[in-house]
Amino acid sequence: MSEILVLKNITKAFPKVIANQDVNFSLQKGQVHALLGENGAGKTTLMNCVCGLYQQTSGEIFINNQAVRIDNCSQAVAHGIGMVHQHFMLVPELSVAENVILGLKREKDFFIKIEDVEREVAELSEKYHFGLNPKAFIKDLPVGMQQRVEILKVIYRQASIIILDEATAVLTPQESEELFHIVENLVKQEKSVILITHKLSEVMRLADQVTVLRDGKVVGTVSKEKTNERELAKMMVGRDVLFDFKRGKELEKSLKMNVENLTVIDTRGIEKIHQLSFSLYSGEILGVAGVDGNGQLELSEALTGMTTYHGGSITLADKTYKHMSTKESYRNGVSHIPQDRQHTGLIMERSLEKNMILADYWKKEFSSYGFLNQKSITKHAATLMQSFDIKASSPLARIRELSGGNQQKVILAREISRGPDILIAVQPTRGLDIGATEFVRQQLIDERDKGTAVLLISTELDEIMQVADRIAVLYKGEFMGILDRDCLDVHEIGLMMAGVRKKEMEGGYDEA
Ligand SMILES: Nc1ncnc2c1ncn2[C@@H]1O[C@H](COP(=O)(O)OP(=O)(O)OP(=O)(O)O)[C@@H](O)[C@H]1O
Ligand SMILES: [Mg+2]
Known part of the structure; x- marks a missing residue:
């Protein structure tokens, strides 16, 4: 066993934050080394130093026992390092093969024939079982396939060290399973993998070694054989994480939202939500389970006015809408935690405190006579930073600088x-560390206990089972049935996720 990558005393300081401090790390050839840590612990930053996006403030990087300088991404590539970032950097209008050679700077590039690249891509795809068609356009591929293009890009550049930053966060369980096979194959071919993840089950499944970071420092490195999920969680968070939730008594319910025959057609003319009807009550969490891509996004966008619907109606607070704008939704007290949070919901170049009041800046507490009340805006942000444990240098930090x-x-x-009044939460814990995940789930329950009507759309069945009062299963734009928390049957939910209606299971009875 030989050390292919060694980091010695790496420190990376930004003007106001020390993201990594004296980090020692070593990756063995042909192994998977998982990098764990809470949100903001410094995982991405450390790997950005390795792949040339940042330069460390001090410390040394060794590759095959040679000290190296990595000043930019092409030097990292020359040293055999490739990183797959959480946000893909692919051009949707180009083919797989075209994306693979994009940005490659080699002298012979000038003479490159796309047919040759397509052949090479096909060969690599076969060798690593990617199942990619080199001629397919990125925009036509599901997320899981797009991610494989990113991995193939890295392999095409002959990377021997492959860094995956929260690779499964955007994948369905099925796609994640396929990615695990890919990682296993990479290792068989003598590649070495660094895996950043928040999911401890992935660590236990794939990793040989595990390093835990906390506040930029290494807490410890352990071999997978000698640890377990509980110990890792404790190393990360500094306490036990039990997912033991406090749930208030059921309140008297009143109707908050009524959806009647909702139909949504996407830009390609495909029907994504088909005549869906349901009611949402105060003081309950209605969980919408289902495999990703069955209309979750379209449903949440229709309910919050972000997309037009093509049939049916939505009733909020006694008013029935055939069309609804985001403003109308918002004015009716609907809060929305969107699925794609980098593109909807945040302004990356603005400060944290401004992002905290994006739609509320006009409220009395934040402005008077047309002037913003700076003091109260900062105070508001500072309070929320405290209660949600948001790590940032100050309320003035730009969102882009946050982990x-x-x-x-x-x-x-x-x-x-x-x-x-109504909270529509889509994948609310995606990308959160285990402690924050526990906290957010409890927050959803607390909202319910206060009388808020919560619609939780999540592909994590665990999440839904832990918090929801009723569970609806979405399949091809329709609910296959709605189950009560008290009579949950995982097997039944599984069948519904695969498209079997509850009434088909029971011979005619359907409570949805
Ligand atoms: N460009 C930057 N400018 C200033 N500070 C930064 C920058 N990039 C990262 N940081 C800070 O460095 C710290 C570590 O961030 P990093 O993104 O490495 O965390 P992480 O472990 O990847 O967290 P997460 O699990 O949330 O992705 C954070 O406090 C973050 O705010
Ligand atoms: Mg990160």
Whole structure:
């Protein structure tokens, strides 16, 4: 066994934050080394130093026992390092093969024939079982396939060290399973993998070694054989994480939202929501389970006025809408935690405190006579930073400078703290560390206990089972049935997720 990558005393300081401090790390050839840590612990930053996006402030990087300088991404590539970032950097209008050679700077590039690249891509795809068609356009591929293009890009550049930053966060369980096979194959071919993840089950499944970071420092490195999920969680968070939730008594319910025959057709003319009807009540969490891509996004966007619907109606507070704008939804007390939080919901170049009041700046507490009340805006942000444990240098930090998970927390804090009547939360814990995940789930329950009507759309069945009062299963734009928390049957939910209606199971009875 030989050390292919060694980091010695790496420190990376930004003007106001020390993201990594004296980090020692070593990756063995042909192994998977998982990098764990809370949101903002410094995982992405450390790997950005390795792949040339940042330069470390001090410390040394060794590759095959040679000290190297990595000043930019092409030097990293020359050293055999490739990183797959959480946000893909692909051009949707180009083919797989075209994307693979994009940005390659080699002399012979000038003479490159796309047919040759397509052949090479096909060969690599076969070798690593990617199942990619080199001629397919990126825009036509599902997320899981797009991610494989990113991985193939890295392999095409002959990377021997492959860094995956929260690779499964955007994948369905099925796609994640396929990615695990890919990682296993990479290792068989003598590649070495660094895996950043928040999911401890992935660590236990794939990793040989595990390093835990906390506040930029290494807490410890352990071999997978000698640890377990509980110990890792404790190393990360500094306490036990039990997912033991407190749930208030059921309140008297009143109707908050009524959806009647809702139909949504997407831009390609495909029907994504088909004549869907349901009611949402105060003081309950209605969980919408289902495999990703069955209309979750379209449903949440229709309910919050972000997309037009083509049939049916939505009734909020006694008013029935055939069309609804985001403004109308918002004015009716609807809060929205959107699925794609980098593109909807945050302004990356603005400060944290401004992002906390994006739609509320006109409220009395934040402005008077047309002037913003700076003091109260900063105070509001500071309070939310405290209660949601948002790590940032100050309320003035730009969103772009926050870690991925802390960016998520800004939206969560803003939308939950508004005191909504209705809270529509889509994948609210995606990208959050285990402690923050526990916290956010409890927040959803607390909202319910306060009388808020919560619609939780999530592909994580665990999440839904832990918090929801009723569970609806979405399949091809329709509910296959709605189950009560008290009579949950995982097997039944599984069948519904695969498209079997509840009434088909029971011979005619359907409570949906
Ligand atoms: N460009 C930057 N400018 C200033 N500070 C930054 C920058 N990039 C990262 N940081 C800070 O460095 C710290 C570590 O961030 P990093 O993104 O490495 O965390 P992470 O472990 O990847 O967290 P997550 O799990 O949320 O993705 C954070 O406090 C973050 O705000
Ligand atoms: Mg990160």
